[in-house]
Amino acid sequence: MGAIHGANAKAHPGLKLAGLVEPRTEPARALSVALDCPIVELGAMLADPRIEGLIVASSTDSHLDIVLAVLRAGKAVFCEKPLDLDLNRLRAHEAELASPAAPPQVAFNRRFDPHFRALKARIESGAIGELETLQLISHDPAPPPPAFIPTSGGLFKDFTIHDFDVARWLMAEEPTEVFAWAACLVDPAIGAAGDVDTARLILRFASGRLCAISNSRRSAYGYDQRVEAHGSRGVALVENPRVSTVESWSTAGALAAPLFDGFAARYARSYAAELDHFVRVLDGSAAPTTGYEASERALALAEAAALSLRTGAPVRLADV
Amino acid sequence: MARAVPVPLALFGAGRIGAIHGRNVAAHPRLRLAHVVDPMSNAAVALAAACGARLSSAEEALADPAVAGVIIASPTDRHLDQLLAAAAAGKTIFCEKPIDLDLTRARGASGTLAGARLMFGFNRRFDPNFQTLAGRLASGSVGRLETLNITSHDPGPPPLDYVRISGGLFRDMTIHDFDTARWLLGEEPVEVFAAASCLVDSAIGTAGDVDTAKILLRTASGKLCLISNSRRSGHGYDQRIEAFGSAGMARAGNVSESTVVTWSEAGLVADRFQNFFLDRYAEAYRLEMDHFAEVLAGATPRVGLADALAALALAEAAEASARAGRPVRL
Numbered sequence: 001m002g003a004i005h006g007a008n009a010k011a012h013p014g015l016k017l018a019g020l021v022e023p024r025t026e027p028a029r030a031l032s033v034a035l036d037c038p039i040v041e042l043g044a045m046l047a048d049p050r051i052e053g054l055i056v057a058s059s060t061d062s063h064l065d066i067v068l069a070v071l072r073a074g075k076a077v078f079c080e081k082p083l084d085l086d087l088n089r090l091r092a093h094e095a096e097l098a099s100p101a102a103p104p105q106v107a108f109n110r111r112f113d114p115h116f117r118a119l120k121a122r123i124e125s126g127a128i129g130e131l132e133t134l135q136l137i138s139h140d141p142a143p144p145p146p147a148f149i150p151t152s153g154g155l156f157k158d159f160t161i162h163d164f165d166v167a168r169w170l171m172a173e174e175p176t177e178v179f180a181w182a183a184c185l186v187d188p189a190i191g192a193a194g195d196v197d198t199a200r201l202i203l204r205f206a207s208g209r210l211c212a213i214s215n216s217r218r219s220a221y222g223y224d225q226r227v228e229a230h231g232s233r234g235v236a237l238v239e240n241p242r243v244s245t246v247e248s249w250s251t252a253g254a255l256a257a258p259l260f261d262g263f264a265a266r267y268a269r270s271y272a273a274e275l276d277h278f279v280r281v282l283d284g285s286a287a288p289t290t291g292y293e294a295s296e297r298a299l300a301l302a303e304a305a306a307l308s309l310r311t312g313a314p315v316r317l318a319d320v
Numbered sequence: 321m322a323r324a325v326p327v328p329l330a331l332f333g334a335g336r337i338g339a340i341h342g343r344n345v346a347a348h349p350r351l352r353l354a355h356v357v358d359p360m361s362n363a364a365v366a367l368a369a370a371c372g373a374r375l376s377s378a379e380e381a382l383a384d385p386a387v388a389g390v391i392i393a394s395p396t397d398r399h400l401d402q403l404l405a406a407a408a409a410g411k412t413i414f415c416e417k418p419i420d421l422d423l424t425r426a427r428g429a430s431g432t433l434a435g436a437r438l439m440f441g442f443n444r445r446f447d448p449n450f451q452t453l454a455g456r457l458a459s460g461s462v463g464r465l466e467t468l469n470i471t472s473h474d475p476g477p478p479p480l481d482y483v484r485i486s487g488g489l490f491r492d493m494t495i496h497d498f499d500t501a502r503w504l505l506g507e508e509p510v511e512v513f514a515a516a517s518c519l520v521d522s523a524i525g526t527a528g529d530v531d532t533a534k535i536l537l538r539t540a541s542g543k544l545c546l547i548s549n550s551r552r553s554g555h556g557y558d559q560r561i562e563a564f565g566s567a568g569m570a571r572a573g574n575v576s577e578s579t580v581v582t583w584s585e586a587g588l589v590a591d592r593f594q595n596f597f598l599d600r601y602a603e604a605y606r607l608e609m610d611h612f613a614e615v616l617a618g619a620t621p622r623v624g625l626a627d628a629l630a631a632l633a634l635a636e637a638a639e640a641s642a643r644a645g646r647p648v649r650l
Contacts, residue, residue, distance in 0.1 A: 135471075179536070185566075186466075198542075212548060220569075
């Protein structure tokens with residue numbers, strides 16, 4: 001993620017990348033060359049009055065400490081999701097993180113995807129009447145390395161967290177209950193690490209509206225990212241973009257170009273757009289779209305889903 | 321080869337679905353509609369006339385030694401009694417879903433029905449699109465099947481009089497999806513969770529039913545199936561299946577009224593989906609009646625008593641889950 005945000009920052013006319021905070025490993029050196037900025041210490045950046053903001057794309061377990069340090073240094077911060085893996089720890093810092101003076105921008109990038117934004121606009125235009133149910137399909141092309149699993153926080157905090165945020169955003173209502181079933185069907189190493197790789201979840205909202213989420217850590221046909229919004233007068237869909245619009249037809253049938261092979265290509269425009277939004281946060285012309293509240297709600301949903309999976313019963317958000 | 325004399329059949333029920341089956345029988349080269357049994361319907365008169373059949377009582381139809389087969393397309397609460405009567409008369413039977421509104425009652429009759437030649441009208445198993453999907457799964461083209469998403473939304477809610485006798489969303493509507501799930505998963509669900517609401521028409525809620533649901537099924541091996549149901553979709557009859565496997569995904573989409581699309585400044589406009597089951601599943605109804613002709617000629621029914629009972633068991637479990645707010649084991 002750091003490489004993506006770094007490249008976008010380097011390319012943005014309103015930003016100058018001053019330093020890369022990383023241990024001096026070979027990949028970090030290569031990235032610093034590619035980004036044309038030196039490897040630096042976090043402390044030096046925080047003490048440097050010329051530095052206006054930091055982008056935090058480190059491993060998830062380090063997010064919160066760095067974000068708090070940046071805020072205490074009086075600088076703006078853009079942080080990858082999730083803000084933290086521990087709901088209680090996150091809540092303990094609510095006063096600082098939710099401060100209207102300098103709230104962090106947390107990178108729920110799908111809110112900046114042009115396709116998802118167009119869907120949201122269609123819903124709000126009344127094109128499908130009253131929104132009633134959502135179906136989110138979110139399947140990764142391939143599972144992460146098994147070594148990543150123990151630090152990831154598990155499927156729900158690492159992966160479904162995006163879908164939880166999308167569900168809240170599109171419904172414009174808080175889920176009140178979550179039910180999750182999951183299994184390890186893709187890679188036994190994920191199961192051995194105590195996680196799952198395949199899931200179906202149902203969210204219920206106070207109004208009775210429902211959202212179903214499909215997750216898999218592996219989809220052999222590419223990155224499958226779709227939304228169906230069913231309303232009283234129609235349905236609105238986000239389909240998968242393909243790497244090209246070419247189709248070929250033969251006696252065997254039709255062959256379309258494949259889906260994108262991962263988030264870097266599929267969501268390239270969203271990453272650029274969310275960083276552009278951060279530039280507007282820096283110059284004071286916009287407020288962060290997703291900060292403490294979005295992070296806290298999505299993490300609460302992830303913990304509720306994990307609890308539902310353990311207990312085999314639906315979990316009320318009020319109990320998390 | 322000499323052409324066989326068409327097999328005479330009796331049809332119980334001349335409502336919407338009875339009329340489909342009656343006309344498909346009349347149009348079938350190896351079948352003939354001899355009796356229409358429906359005590360209280362003007363539609364029965366018209367259907368009998370259109371199909372060259374006569375209006376009969378149930379007793380007359382079952383006592384006719386020429387009648388080899390009976391089609392039961394009456395209201396659901398009549399299915400089981402008519403099944404038992406037709407079985408006692410030694411007829412080969414085609415029965416609409418569901419077998420009954422009550423699982424205990426249906427199971428109680430299963431001993432008697434076990435000896436009957438009996439098939440059930442789970443028409444989606446005969447839909448050419450879904451059959452092709454099943455064939456792709458069986459051929460291994462998506463690897464090992466892992467999860468299934470079934471979307472089944474009706475264009476508009478049925479009349480309230482129908483809702484009251486339907487047995488509820490799960491027995492009346494989702495029962496098709498339960499059968500489809502069992503068929504495609506190739507494995508029995510062991511647990512079901514259902515979240516349901518009344519969002520479409522509050523009168524459905526007042527009648528004690530729901531109109532919107534998301535249902536999860538889980539099999540012993542961990543395969544998961546998501547079913548999405550609504551009694552009303554503003555965009556037409558929404559009937560889709562997606563099957564996710566270790567090596568890919570196969571899906572059957574909606575069928576449109578035409579393939580025409582128009583482009584303008586506003587974007588692309590495609591034609592509507594075929595509206596409701598009479599159109600969308602017309603070929604499936606024809607093919608399931610063709611299968612019944614094969615059953616009458618000695619073939620083994622592809623959808624039998626065990627399937628009807630299993631789908632009803634899933635419906636009752638889903639209803640119990642929605643009421644209790646907890647998953648229910650089968």
